[in-house]
Amino acid sequence: MIPSTTNVNAKSLPARMKQAGGQGDGDALVALAKEVAACATLPEMGEAAHRLIGMTQKAAPQRIQEVAQILVRGGTPASRPYLA
Numbered sequence: 001m002i003p004s005t006t007n008v009n010a011k012s013l014p015a016r017m018k019q020a021g022g023q024g025d026g027d028a029l030v031a032l033a034k035e036v037a038a039c040a041t042l043p044e045m046g047e048a049a050h051r052l053i054g055m056t057q058k059a060a061p062q063r064i065q066e067v068a069q070i071l072v073r074g075g076t077p078a079s080r081p082y083l084a
Contacts, residue, residue: 013048017055026060033067037074049076 013032020028029052036048049071056067 014051017048017052021055021059024059026056026063029056029060030063030066030070033070034074037070037076040074040076043077046077 013035016028017032020032033049033052033056036045036052039045040049053064053068053071056064
């Protein structure tokens with residue numbers, strides 16, 4: 001499992017996404033989606049949501065719907081191609 005932080009550290013988030021995606025760790029990707037959604041008002045979270053969706057599609061496609069729902073409920077500012 002990828003360690004998480006209490007406050008999302010924008011600098012560590014991409015590294016943790018890459019690690020979770022590389023390991024195909026669907027649970028970690030879901031946990032990261034929850035972190036991104038919790039900080040949806042931060043400007044960089046739109047890009048983070050977009051990257052997370054892409055990584056989940058490749059690494060853990062069985063979890064994509066769950067990740068997308070978390071991001072949508074959190075109101076992430078990303079363009080929402082994952083709603084389709």
